[in-house]
Amino acid sequence: MVGYIKMSHLPKRFVSLWDFTAEAPEELSFKAGDVFEVLDRSEDWWYVQKLKWDRKGKAEMGYVPYNFLAEEGTVEEQAWFFGEMSRTEAASLLMEDGNNNGSFLIRASDKHEILYVLSVRHQDSLRHFKIMRNAAGQFHLNNTSFFPDLYQLVESYCKKPICPGLTLTKPCVKNEPVVSDLSPVPLDEWERPREEFTLLRRLGKGNFGQVHEGLWKGKQKVAIKIINRDVTSQDLFVKETAFLKTLHHKNLLSLYAVCSVSDPYYIVTELVPRGDLLNYLQDSEEDELDVEGQLDIATQVTEGMRYLESQNCIHRDLAARNVLMGRNNICKIADFGMARVILDSYYVSASMKIPFKWTAPEALEYGLYTVKSDVWSFGILLHEIMSRGMQPYPALLNYEMLEFLKGGQRMKAPPKCSTRVYDIMLMCWALNPNQRPSFDDLKTMLENLSNYEGSEVTTIH
Template sequence: MDGYVIMTMPVHRYVSLWDFNGSTTGELSFKAGDRFQAVEKTGDWWLVDRINAIGGKTGERGYVPMNYLAEEGTVEEQQWFFGELSRTEAIKLLMKDGNTTGSFLVRQSEKQDFVYALSVRINDTVKHFKILRDSVGDYHLNTSSFFPNLNKLIDHYHEKPVMKGLMLTKPCLKDEPTATDLNRLPLDEWERPREEFVLGNKLGSGNFAQVYEGYWKGRVKFKVAIKTIKQDMTNREIFQKETAFLKTLRHRNLLFLYAVCSIGDPYYIVTELLTKGDLLHFLRDGEGNELNLDGLLDIAGQVTDGMHYLEAKNCIHRDLAARNVLIGQNNICKIADFGLARIIPDDSYMSHSKELPYKWTAPEALEFGRFTLKSDVWSFGVLLHEIMSRGIIPYPGIPNSELLQYLKKGKRLSIPENCSEKIYKVMLECWNANPHKRPTFGELKITIDNLANYEPSEESPKPIKPKGFMAMLKRNAH
């Protein structure tokens, strides 16, 4: 073999964080601490070999829910690491019984200026701190103490206060995930027979579809939502093509699609069922009516996260509004109907259609039927107004027939009561008459997050650490 270099692929091993009892053929039961090597990582259920067993036989192969596993040797193994989590979710978790002052968690951030956030309970509130990273890769909360990894940072603040009177004590209690929240269907089994579904209570109706609570017989042990679309609204080829595209969209702030049925009338789209209903009713009559500014901004931020993902996929929503955002446990937000505009023929969305959501639609779409990602940004501005006004109907007293002229005169929605000028400025930027001058969802994502409140760390200041090459020289000198 002289002259040849044998390349070996890195082996990724995973450890289970909870016990799991497999309930169907092919599923592998395991105990917390079992270790696995992935054979096939597709979708939400991975085919694995057990390589170290606490509760079973070594060498067994089977399917396991991927959200029960963490990659060995990574931060995901830590009890205090919660992955992608919104501020509101972090607050709700930390305020649960069993957590006390000093209970904490680290959550992932997709923001521009920091990668992780540290959320800590103090009495009856939660403080949030940005975990920053410098040019040589060290983590810090301030310019006083730097750490080569998150473990060292957390260890440090167990012994030193993160702010006056607040030290880290124990990790936030972590809820076991639900394996039935995952979908084992590969794309080629996305089409399912109508007989597998049972319609239950009607949840709502729109211009193009009805939504029912339902069950998926023999597949899942929990309720699902079933959207029915009349066959004459679209042809089967378009329905199959577009829903297959939607199946590939995966983001925590998009409604998860499980399956479709395109044989028979009406067509079915089967999705996850969110228990708290739509954002509009949540803001008017539900828990959302009691949310503080931080909670309202968190909802807006989750919507921008989901829309930024759709923007990257060049997927236009066309009907972004509070009624089309659903709320789940811990106030996680999921954008719904993000593909309906792709399934329903375009002429149903033209400006002459009585079905058009006038008060959420950009002027160029009202006048010329011109829908783009930037017309979605206009709609987000109206949705942000709904959030800050807690569900007030836009443009009260102005009929649809007069709205376009009203907007062309440069008039806009007025600032909601108790809304800051900074937040209203974001709305006005979304409502720029020139679509090209409106922000992108990526920019909105950063803007909304910068409006949220993060605490400064109050550790005693020391000289600022030198950066770059000089920092490495100083470190190597020790």
């Protein structure tokens, strides 16, 4: 729950943190500091009334992007509060130009024992402090100084060192958020005319087609995946992708629309500018992506997969090449070309397009896919992350995989990988699917490996 500073009642008004210019009649322009009453909170666009009349004495109402607003009187209004955010996202922001020694932010944590984390830039490195709360409701970083709210905690450490040689200076520069989805008003159809989209430059090629940067109605940047018609039938394609459009999670690529009336098919998604995780891993240096950053990326993937599991959806092609790196290192699970909705606990496929080295033995042998086969693939992905993009089983050919795995053999640990992280991989690679952990279990295991200043968690060497 969001912490409140000093309020005698639950606030119901929202304040805009940035300017916004409307691009459609149903949208509402506003300036930073404008105050609103929210009338409808559907999806990513909220319908609001501005609590300030226009020159004609009329109430201004319309749709606004929800992530431009903060509830009045809460910590969300503070320049230093960044909401729920991953460790690598915080690091990426704090290391940007405009921030310096002592620049800081507070981010919400969804870990059971931690409400908030204070992330601080210390020269060219980052330090992260758990903000705990005692039974009396007081916030603290240690057992010597206690504060009634986050505001007073921040004020105190702006005046005195948080640790030797480090005092909070100014909040991290906060970037304007990205407006999500194509339109605030639900489009009449999930199927869109191909003429609404313009192809620009080619971004890459995957197992199921090419991906281009494009424009929707000449204004909004999108990614367009072009799929040849022979990959799937039109009915199945529309049915499966229509369900995928209902999925909404920070760590999943947002699907906007499809064009399936003629060949080739288009899948239209949000545009993620930084490319795929595999290239990011292979191109990054150790000082740019340390062990903590690697574990944070893995944890973000478990967040997205845990959500997919809750929606009875299996991915079937989880790999570093199918995870995209968004702004500030937010991971987006992508490439739903093989994803399937499951009504029972499993899905049987006769497809010959199989990513052998990422696929669980029961899926290789019988075409049997479950959430636990995705867990197996996650173990391979975790190996990719910790090895900085090494090819799995480099000495094996595809047809040798099943015999190798059924014989009880597994990939060795990547160089410099800790025993505890490798043990998680081995759990994912249990031959019996029922013995593999859930994504919820995996998220907890990875979080327990994270290191915080002053915490009891052991640093990974």
